[in-house]
Amino acid sequence: MMNDLSEQDLLSYRGEWMVFWRDKVLVDDNGALPQGAWSQLTSLHHYAAQVQSLPPLEQTDTPPPALPVLDIGAEHVDIQGWQWVSLRQILTGATAFHYKEYSRAWQYVHFLRTHRYCGQCGGHTETISWEMAVQCRQCRHRAYPRVSPCIIVAIYRDDEILLARGVRHKDPQMYSTLAGFVESGETLEQALHREVFEEVGIRIKNEEYFESQAWPFPHSLMVGYIAEYAGGEINIDEREIVDAHWFNIQDLPKIPPTMSVAGRLINAVVARHRS
Numbered sequence: 001m002m003n004d005l006s007e008q009d010l011l012s013y014r015g016e017w018m019v020f021w022r023d024k025v026l027v028d029d030n031g032a033l034p035q036g037a038w039s040q041l042t043s044l045h046h047y048a049a050q051v052q053s054l055p056p057l058e059q060t061d062t063p064p065p066a067l068p069v070l071d072i073g074a075e076h077v078d079i080q081g082w083q084w085v086s087l088r089q090i091l092t093g094a095t096a097f098h099y100k101e102y103s104r105a106w107q108y109v110h111f112l113r114t115h116r117y118c119g120q121c122g123g124h125t126e127t128i129s130w131e132m133a134v135q136c137r138q139c140r141h142r143a144y145p146r147v148s149p150c151i152i153v154a155i156y157r158d159d160e161i162l163l164a165r166g167v168r169h170k171d172p173q174m175y176s177t178l179a180g181f182v183e184s185g186e187t188l189e190q191a192l193h194r195e196v197f198e199e200v201g202i203r204i205k206n207e208e209y210f211e212s213q214a215w216p217f218p219h220s221l222m223v224g225y226i227a228e229y230a231g232g233e234i235n236i237d238e239r240e241i242v243d244a245h246w247f248n249i250q251d252l253p254k255i256p257p258t259m260s261v262a263g264r265l266i267n268a269v270v271a272r273h274r275s
């Protein structure tokens with residue numbers, strides 16, 4: 001359930017805030033998120049375009065407080081004593097709990113920014129209070145945050161693992177697992193076989209589900225698999241892949257951190273082979 005925060009809530013709140021400007025997050029000089037009562041954040045408050053609270057994802061006996069999310073939008077803002085850092089930086093080193101909360105906060109902000117108008121009639125939308133959605137004031141068409149399923153797979157062949165460098169990877173040293181979006185009408189498994197064949201020209205078998213992860217850049221749901229090589233020679237699609245190789249698990253290149261499912265998939269293949 002979504003709530004606009006009341007003045008009273010804001011005054012008594014003692015937890016963390018997520019404040020977004022463009023695709024950046026506000027932190028203090030120690031890299032910590034703003035924390036405390038609204039009155040202590042007065043220097044921020046007149047910038048607020050949107051203040052919403054996100055209830056915790058996990059229901060426990062003592063649930064943590066809802067996370068207030070404040071979106072400043074796209075205006076250039078400099079606030080003394082504070083700095084803007086990337087969401088990626090915030091997520092690196094976050095606990096599993098906070099990773100989910102912060103990821104969702106960004107996806108929600110991104111959703112609101114891109115759904116101010118109705119896709120059906122062009123009218124203005126407004127948030128509704130009982131679920132994460134916006135509704136058109138004119139035609140009542142309702143829109144929900146977009147979630148884009150994406151398969152990601154670690155492929156092994158004896159004591160080797162197939163890793164690739166994608167065209168969008170910023171770090172030229174880093175190799176990772178293959179990944180690709182699920183297309184309309186496809187199952188996850190069909191997407192898995194299609195993407196692997198399109199990107200590197202090989203066939204796989206014995207695919208097993210590993211785990212999934214929300215990946216907020218901007219709204220992917222990564223569905224991780226481990227699969228075994230079944231045949232074919234590496235033949236890369238140069239529109240997607242710069243380089244792909246079989247690497248011996250004893251001699252891996254630089255790989256993604258375990259914050260990402262890619263890093264955890266690679267580690268899982270290595271651990272299995274060693275055991």
Ligand SMILES: [Zn+2]
Nearest residue numbers: 118121136139
């Ligand atoms: Zn409409």
